[in-house]
Amino acid sequence: MRDIRLLDQAFAPESLTKPFVRANPGLGGYCTFVGEVRSEEDVEALELSHYEPITLPGMQGLADQAFARFDLMGLLMVHRIGEMLPGEPIVCVSAAARHRRDAIQAVDFCMDHLKSAAWFWKREKRGGEWSWIEPREADHHDLARWRK
Amino acid sequence: MRDIRLLDQAFAPESLTKPFVRANPGLGGYCTFVGEVRSEEDVEALELSHYEPITLPGMQGLADQAFARFDLMGLLMVHRIGEMLPGEPIVCVSAAARHRRDAIQAVDFCMDHLKSAAWFWKREKRGGEWSWIEPREADHHDLARWRK
Amino acid sequence: MAVRILFLGPLRDLAGKEAIEVSAPLDWSVLLQSVGEELAGQLQSDRVNVACAGRVLSDKTSLNARDGDEVALLPPVSGG
C-alpha cells in the first residue's frame, strides 16, 4: 500500500497513519516519523515551494527506491507545501514491514532524501522578513550514507 | 519527558503517543515504532513473561543510555507483557528530538536492545501447544552495531 | 507559442519575476543570454539544475526546448 501526497493545508498525522496501518494487515511493525516546524525565537512562519511537474514524481521515484531497497509492505509519504506556522507538521513518513529494521531504515532513508534531494525550497519569516534557507552540510552527509 | 511502562492489557499506541508528543513542545520531529504480533499461519497467541524486579529497571536503564547517546527531548517506551493475540501491539517506542536523526536513531537503538537485551521471555501457541521462542541471530547482529 | 522560463525558489527573487517568455527553440547559450548576467552566473553553477518539459536534465548544456515547453531553473533544495 503506497500513499504519496503533497498537501497545501495543515494536517493531523494520525488521520493519515491510522488508515495507512489498517491498510497493511499482517505487518510485523511500522515506523513513523513526523517533522514539525520548530518553534525558534522570532521565526513567524515557514514557506515551502515546489515545482509541480517534478516534485511529486520525484517523491514517487523515492518511494520506488525505498521499495527496491527494503522489504516493505507499505509506505506513506506526505509533505506539506505552502505557508506553515511553528508547531505544524511539515512531513510524515510511515513504513510498514514484516520486520522492524526494514520499517525503521526505510523511514530514515526517505527522510534523508526528502531533506536533501527532493524538490522543495524553503524560506522562513523572521521579523516580517522572508529569507531562503540554505542546504545544511549535515543533511548532505546524512544522504551520502546511502550511497555506500 | 520520559514515559517507561509495562502494560498487561491491550493498548492503542495513539492513546500513548498523542499525549507524549504534546508533552514535548518545541520538538523538531518525533519517530515512533510499533511492533505487533505478526499473524502467521497457525499462531494462535503469544505470551511474554518478565521478571518484575529487573525488567522495568532494565528498561529505565536503557532509556538512560538513549538519553546519554542521543540529543532527545522525550522518550516513550511501552512494552506489553502477558498473553496477546495476532495483530495486537507488543511494543511502542517514540522519541522526540530537535533533529530528526536523533529521534530515528534513538528508536532504532531502543528497539534493538528491547529485542535482544531486555528481560522478556516469549512463547507462542500453535495448534494448542506452547513453545518458547529462541533468540534470533539477526537480533544479536543488530544489537552489536551499537557497540562499535 | 513560445518557451516559458520559470524561476524557482531564491532564483525568483533574483529574477524579480516568476517567469519570462522567449521564442523557441531555446538552447543553453540562448538561455544564458535570455536571463540576464546575474542569473546566467548562477546557472553556470553545478548546484543549479534545469528542467525542461517536466524532466530534470542530466546535462543542462544539452537543453533544446521547443515551442510550448516550460524550462524551469531549479536552485539547490533547502536542507532545513
Added chain:
Amino acid sequence: MAVRILFLGPLRDLAGKEAIEVSAPLDWSVLLQSVGEELAGQLQSDRVNVACAGRVLSDKTSLNARDGDEVALLPPVSGG
C-alpha cells in the same frame, strides 16, 4: 525465612515448578546442587544469568544469597 529460587521462561518448564525454597545462605555450589542435574547443566551455560535480590550478577559464581533473598534463574531472552 529462607531463599527462594525462581525459575523463569523455559527454565520453569524444565523445573516443572515456579520456584523452590531452600535454606540460607545459598552460594553457587549449593545452588547447583539444589536445582537438579538438568538445570545445573543449563546454569553453567554462559547464556543463563542469575539475579539475586533484584540485581543481575555479573559473576554468577559469586552468588551469596541470604535469608529472604530471591534468586532468579534467567534463561536467554527471546529475540522474537
